[in-house]
Amino acid sequence: MLAKALSSALLGIDAVIVDVEVDIAQGLPQFATVGLPDGAVKESKDRVKSALKNSGYDFPPRKITVNLAPADLKKEGASFDLPISIGILAAIGVVKGERLKEYLLLGELSLDGSVKPVRGCLPVAVAARDAGLRGIVVPLENAPEGAVVEGIEVIGVSELAEVVEFLNGDRAIEPFRVNVEEFFARSAEVGDDFSEVKGQEHAKRALEVAAAGSHNIIMIGPPGSGKTMLSRRIPTILPRMSFEEAIETTKVYSVMGLLDRENALVAQRPFRSPHHTISDAGLIGGGNTPRPGEVSMANHGVLFLDELPEFKKHVLEVLRQPLEDGRVSISRALMSLTYPSRFMLVAAMNPCPCGFLGDANHSCSCTPVMIHRYRSRISGPLLDRIDLHIEVPAVKYRDLADRADSESSAAIAARVETCRNLQLERFKGTKVHCNAQMPPRMIKKFCEPDAAGHRLLEMVTDRLGLSARSYTRILKVARTIADLEASENIREQHLAEAIQYRSLDRKTS
Incomplete structure (x- = not known):
């Protein structure tokens, strides 16, 4: 039988x-x-x-x-x-x-x-x-x-x-039905909001640029300056997930067994914030029985690494492939698996071990050797893969005491959505969906600056000794800034703003 x-x-x-x-x-x-x-x-x-x-x-x-x-x-x-x-x-x-x-x-x-x-x-x-x-x-x-x-x-x-x-046909069971639109409507309910953040207008602008082009970003500032608070509000200004993005991300959570009946579809961009004691397998996936890591669980969302230099150096270095390729390949004797990992990296760090370098209200107790050793925990190749480096200074009292609401997440998200739609139209018919994903041939086609921009880039590249990867990152960010202004061409002011977002390059030059 x-x-x-x-x-x-x-x-x-x-x-x-x-x-x-x-x-x-x-x-x-x-x-x-x-x-x-x-x-x-x-x-x-x-x-x-x-x-x-x-x-x-x-x-x-x-x-x-x-x-x-x-x-x-x-x-x-x-x-x-x-x-x-x-x-x-x-x-x-x-x-x-x-x-x-x-x-x-x-x-x-x-x-x-x-x-x-x-x-x-x-x-x-x-x-x-x-x-x-x-x-x-x-x-x-x-x-x-x-x-x-x-x-x-x-x-x-x-x-x-x-x-x-x-x-056997002896019992009729109705197929289960769900309302997909309800999941997306539920995801649109905003919890944290940028209107609650006092001051830090420069950081908010940089985060808007990062969200508009899906650029990786690192924030450098003293303790209590609002780096974590800003980071946790980034998902509220990102564009809504498409159904295809939601399905791919939900697959990751499904194979991990992390879905329940109320949240059967991950319709809100995930925000993952692993502790700095995480292992390399926990971050990118792996194990004897390979499972997705944090980079895959942050797929189409945000991976937030707080206190970046505190992560083990070999753990940070395994981020290079997922940052560059948007996927993680894990090979074992019996199989080779690939997990998606197209995420936006948001990192935060103190300027020095004590955290108060450059702070007008606190004196720094760190020696130059200590500061150099602290910053050298983040390798140059990893920093090259981060598009925006911004400083987040301590908030002044007049900003804290200001009772007026700042610009809301909804207002920022509307501009980001418009900018992303412009990019989707530009890259229609390709596998590229945003400026951060542009390969070299597209950078050459869509990121050509004017004559004044060429002169500015030449001067800055020679003076700071930028790598080729840093140079292309500046062009991508400038393209996003131009898109936010609905400008077809990249002008000198767009490049100047993009160059401002490379503070770590200036300090290490």
Whole structure:
């Protein structure tokens, strides 16, 4: 007796369709699972046996062989419990085979036959839709995230008996529905707002430029000057996520098992702020069983690194590839995975170990050697990949005492949205979506300054000894400043402002 059910395995943030083949033959009672299963999959035989018996079905006392194909793909987790149990019931004739070809099954079984939630339902729904299947049968808790994908039925179940009755046509279960617009409307509700920030107009302008072009930025200032407060408000001025961006980001959270029924779609740009004790695997992903890191969880959002020099140097250096390529590649003996990591890096640091270098109200106790050692924790190649370096001085009393509200996040976000739409129109038909992503050929095409700008750039490049990467960063930022003014050409004043945002280059020259 042979039967086949459909399931899925995760490969990075994508899913691969897996055929669950069950063969029941004469012989001594035995249960063997083949097809490169991990420990959790091998243990499924005990969960399946108890779940079937406690749900009122007979477990055949014969030789049972379960094959998970393709056999060269490692199978992980308990999500194969449900398809294996349904495969066994189909092999003994309890479940009819017609609907098994149309629906993909996913779920962990409790010993009493209830179906428990699993990770990665969203990428599984996408894979099933792309494969032309009619729908997926998943745990009820996972149904909302699967229902985000249009063009496929998502059947939420809570018990094994429900699945059997549904596949046999004895029970009608309505496909789960969600309102995607509701998720986006909920994400538009603003919590923190730039109107609450007193003073720091120069820093706010720099953050607006950074948000408008998705540029990386670092803020240097004494403790209490508002660096963290400013950073946490950046998501409120970023443009709304597109549906494609939301799906890609939600896939990361889905495979991590971090979604719930109320937040089945990550429709608000994520803000991740890892502690400086984080490991390199925690930051970019990895481990024995590779999982996404903080850079992937910040995909299409903000990665905030507070107290940047306090991070281990080798941890900071692994940021180079995701900053440059927008993705992370993790290679292991059995597999090579790629996770998305197109994020906006926002970093903050003190000007010196004590934090009060250049502060008029506090004296600095650091020696030049201490200051140099502190700043050298951030390598030149990493600084080159940060577009804007700005100083955030301590806030003066008159700014703190000012009762007038500053400009709101909504007003800034409107200008940023207009600027991003201009860039989307410019880069239509390409994989580039904003100025920060421009490759050299596009920089040459869209970032040509006028004659006065060329003279200014030549003087500044020679005087500061800028690297080629710093030079191109200045051009990209100048392009964004020109876009904010709806200027087709990059003028001298745009370049002058962009050059102002390279304060660390000036200090290290």
